[in-house]
Every structure is written in C-alpha cells, then in structure tokens.
Amino acid sequence: MRIRSLLWAAALPVLAAAQTPGQERPRIPVVRAAAEGVASARPDRAVIDIGVVSQASTAQAAAAQNARQTGDVIAQLKRSLPAGTQVQTAGYSLYPNYRQGPGQSQQITGYTASNVVKLTIDDLDSVSKAIDAATGVGANTIGGLQFTIKDEQALRGQALQTATRRARANAEAIAAALGVKITRVVEVEEGPPQEVRPMMRAMAMGVQAATPVEAGTVDVRVTVTLTAEIQ
Numbered sequence: 659m660r661i662r663s664l665l666w667a668a669a670l671p672v673l674a675a676a677q678t679p680g681q682e683r684p685r686i687p688v689v690r691a692a693a694e695g696v697a698s699a700r701p702d703r704a705v706i707d708i709g710v711v712s713q714a715s716t717a718q719a720a721a722a723q724n725a726r727q728t729g730d731v732i733a734q735l736k737r738s739l740p741a742g743t744q745v746q747t748a749g750y751s752l753y754p755n756y757r758q759g760p761g762q763s764q765q766i767t768g769y770t771a772s773n774v775v776k777l778t779i780d781d782l783d784s785v786s787k788a789i790d791a792a793t794g795v796g797a798n799t800i801g802g803l804q805f806t807i808k809d810e811q812a813l814r815g816q817a818l819q820t821a822t823r824r825a826r827a828n829a830e831a832i833a834a835a836l837g838v839k840i841t842r843v844v845e846v847e848e849g850p851p852q853e854v855r856p857m858m859r860a861m862a863m864g865v866q867a868a869t870p871v872e873a874g875t876v877d878v879r880v881t882v883t884l885t886a887e888i889q
Contacts, residue, residue, distance in 0.1 A: 739784050748775060
C-alpha cells in the first residue's frame with residue numbers, strides 16, 4: 659500500500675469578527691490553509707454485471723429462452739468461481755420490438771427478454787475466469803467492471819491524516835512568512851471525499867483468448883481546510 663500526497667494551499671490573513679447588539683467583540687486574527695491527501699491501494703474486490711439478452715417471436719418464447727440461458731450462466735458461474743462469490747439478480751426486463759414503415763403504424767416484430775446478474779468477487783484472479791465462463795454458455799452483455807476496497811474507511815483515514823498534517827504545515831509556513839506564530843487551531847473542515855476507481859466498461863464477445871483484466875489501484879482523495887489563530 660502506498661500513500662502519495664498532492665498538496666495545494668491557499669491562505670490569507672483573515673480577521674474573524676462577531677458582533678452583538680451594541681457591542682463589538684475583539685477581532686481574532688487567523689490564517690487559513692488547505693491541503694489534499696491521497697491514499698492508494700490495490701483493490702481487493704470486484705463487482706461486475708453479466709447479462710443475457712434473448713429475442714423471440716412471442717413474449718413467452720423470449721422469456722423461456724432467456725430463463726434457460728440465464729440458468730446456464732448462473733450454474734456455470736457457481737461451478738467456476740470460488741466459494742463466497744456473491745451472485746445476485748440485478749435486473750430483468752421483457753419488452754416488445756417494433757417496426758414502423760413510412761405512413762404505417764407501429765407493428766410488433768418480436769420480443770426481447772433481458773436478465774442481468776451482479777457478481778461480487780473477492781478473488782481478483784477469478785474476474786477474467788468469470789467473464790469467459792459466462793460468455794461461453796450464453797451471456798452476451800457485460801456491464802461495468804468496477805474494482806473496490808473492502809475497507810475503504812481505513813484508506814480514507816490515511817488520506818485524512820496526510821491532508822491534515824500537510825494543512826498544518828502549510829499554515830505554519832504561511833504564519834512564519836508573515837512573522838507571526840500559530841497559537842491554536844480554531845477549526846478544521848473536511849471536504850467531500852473523491853474516490854477514484856479503475857473501471858472497465860465493456861468487453862468484446864466471442865474472443866477465444868482469456869479476457870485480460872488489469873485491476874490497477876483505487877485512490878481516495880480528501881481535502882482538509884485548517885483555520886488557526888495567530889499572534
């Protein structure tokens with residue numbers, strides 16, 4: 659696991675003032691600085707959508723054909739993948755196909771049934787195997803392949819620590835340049851986390867070679883803004 663930091667700082671002396679009716683409180687001089695922390699790790703979980711699309715002249719035939727193909731795909735996945743792999747139905751649809759010529763009303767030409775199962779795989783070496791096993795028995799659509807971290811909170815905590823240390827260092831550097839010192843931290847604000855996940859959108863069907871899958875890394879970026887009193 660590695661941690662890298664991309665830092666930015668924007669600071670200026672700020673006079674914080676609060677007023678009460680008829681009386682002005684003493685103004686407190688402060689300095690504000692911000693920094694970004696990035697924590698990176700190899701993913702340890704993959705989520706992928708595998709689907710079967712079937713077409714037939716009647717709704718009943720399309721649904722029956724799709725049920726057979728999807729059943730074959732699920733059975734093959736359960737045989738091929740390690741124990742603990744989650745297989746869950748993510749979506750099902752059945753709808754008519756239309757054709758309309760010039761000056762003609764719409765006509766139903768057939769029906770399409772679609773069934774999508776979501777796989778959650780903790781053994782990343784099995785991702786390519788899952789794709790090839792499914793397409794080998796009838797799967798013909800692959801959705802987004804997304805790599806994640808099981809314990810993202812720990813990764814986010816590392817990014818927060820890095821950002822906070824850097825924000826404090828930036829504030830101290832600014833204070834030193836102004837010829838003042840930090841006496842205490844008044845406020846610390848965290849920006850929204852930005853998780854960068856490697857993703858594969860779709861892969862070609864019918865390729866005999868094993869489907870190449872590269873997990874890359876997952877990055878969690880956070881921003882911390884620190885406000886400190888100076889004198």
